[in-house]
Amino acid sequence: SNAVRIAVMPGDGIGVEVTEAASFVLDRLARRHGLGITTETLQAGAFLYQETGTAMTEDTFRKAEACDAILLGAMGWPGIRYPDGTEIAPQLDLRFRLGLYAGVRPIRAIPGVPLALRDERAAKIDMVILRESTEGLFWARGRGEMIGDAEARDTMVITRATTERLARFSFRLAQRRAERLGRSQTVTLVDKANVFLSMAFMRRVFGEVAAEFPGVPHANHYIDAMALDLVRRPWDFDVLPMENMFGDIISDLGAGLIGGMGYAPSADIGDTHAVFQPSHGTGPDIAGKGVANPTAMLLSAALMLDWLAVRGAGQAWADAATELEAAVDGAFAAGLRTAEFGGVGTKDVTKAVADLIPA
């Protein structure tokens, strides 16, 4: 059969809880649209590391790699660390080993979800942060150097090859969004080219690729000015590619604007593989209480369905993605409130959304 194979990695803490929510909703969409999905549930994460000494086995990695897409909950846990003190984050290994250079982090105001900013234009926030996810400062992960006990160094690496790919991804995404939203989309590279050679290089390579897309407006913005402008006028931005560490920071800032991490989906996309996961962590303080907000995970599942459609799975998958996003929007527009805003828990949120998907 030509069923799509999805590796499901629930991970740790609330990762498990929101993954259940996604499975429930995906089942309903699959039945309705006749989507052929087979899933393979794979264990990885901090608790697996604690039990076995390995956060993700080679066998698990191979199985995930062999699937068409990977749906991931969240991984990591305070107090469970690698011997060097860094976090158990097999999701970072997936990004590096599968070459998932495009960390797609949509930041969109969902009508009905409380916004952080006072200005009413915040209701129009609809942008995508593109966090390069295989190099930049994160290249240094596991490669940091100590000079005695007096100094430590980490190196940021920007390559032409990855920058070109990220740039093409950015401009294509802008084209697709312009078509879907019916308005022009500017690609704004966020950098610190005024100070760093690597960033001046990144800006130059982006400019070269921009010339291949004369129809897409292109701009540059310094990272510090962007941190300011995302608080002052986030509704002015569309597609924001940037270096890995910058993207880590800015995507959390962005999530804060539209209700918090519980509303921030993500997709880590490469040329051959992709991982879909909510931007939030494992929620150690709320895990096991049934209050985790599954919205980011449901929107991540929608990103997955859409990506599978673009990759050739067929129109039914695109329709399912649209329907899932519309169900999320509909539920909040109708008054749904998640637990972090004094509302209901994971199961009730999931049910409210699922109920808006026709059977």
Added chain:
Amino acid sequence: SNAVRIAVMPGDGIGVEVTEAASFVLDRLARRHGLGITTETLQAGAFLYQETGTAMTEDTFRKAEACDAILLGAMGWPGIRYPDGTEIAPQLDLRFRLGLYAGVRPIRAIPGVPLALRDERAAKIDMVILRESTEGLFWARGRGEMIGDAEARDTMVITRATTERLARFSFRLAQRRAERLGRSQTVTLVDKANVFLSMAFMRRVFGEVAAEFPGVPHANHYIDAMALDLVRRPWDFDVLPMENMFGDIISDLGAGLIGGMGYAPSADIGDTHAVFQPSHGTGPDIAGKGVANPTAMLLSAALMLDWLAVRGAGQAWADAATELEAAVDGAFAAGLRTAEFGGVGTKDVTKAVADLIPA
């Protein structure tokens, strides 16, 4: 005489305009409190570079170095660049050459100034971002490496010596603030110790210094989580030391919360020297129009007076600092609006503040 010598470096664009505002107000304070001040105006910046090929001469640097404090407007200009494409930023050279490791960037809600966040607790925002300003990623400035045209590298450096000094500065600042504000002040190191060796090192050294200050609460926070939390609950934070690049980003975010860069003062402080300047740039879009907001500059001048008092200039200087800050607060509480919020220009803002300083 024991007059305090202040090097005044207006710089470029609105730097010149807000420096005039500061001089006007400082004159009045000096007369009133009998402060012995002599000033030396020094030219440096992008336009000087354009005319002469040097952004700041050695002679100018020596003269500034010989003063007791440096008051700086802003420097840099779009289109005027060093041959390698990086920005004309002699203020960065001052930070490095004078060892100004503590970039003090207070973020405080001034009653009457429009806040970005919807939540009413935003009126309680009162924190200090401490941007380490001599190493971190900025160590790489002028030291970036190209590998052919395929790759570029910049290295982040964290030293024990600077980290210890920054940590001591943080805890002492927290002690002073606790006394002045009458409530406990937590020092929260903002890092990415879960991924980078240099950051794990920074966290460890901070922890060691924290043990010298058992009376000051101490916490650690990841940079991405901090970007989120500054949008969600900035009123919960007090003193936030962090690496140079992180501080650059986070201090602009913070400024966005309390009205923008026009309200964000800064002090770059070392063991022997200090530079005081508004956090904003040269405002190429508004320069020459008389609309620049001088508030950040006036508050920077207040930081200077306070620092001079701490360094032994005497109680009159501390009183002048307090009075200047109170005059700024009083003017806005009485309805003053700056041009970026549809209000009045530089001269009128300056006059409104100066009028609240008794003659």
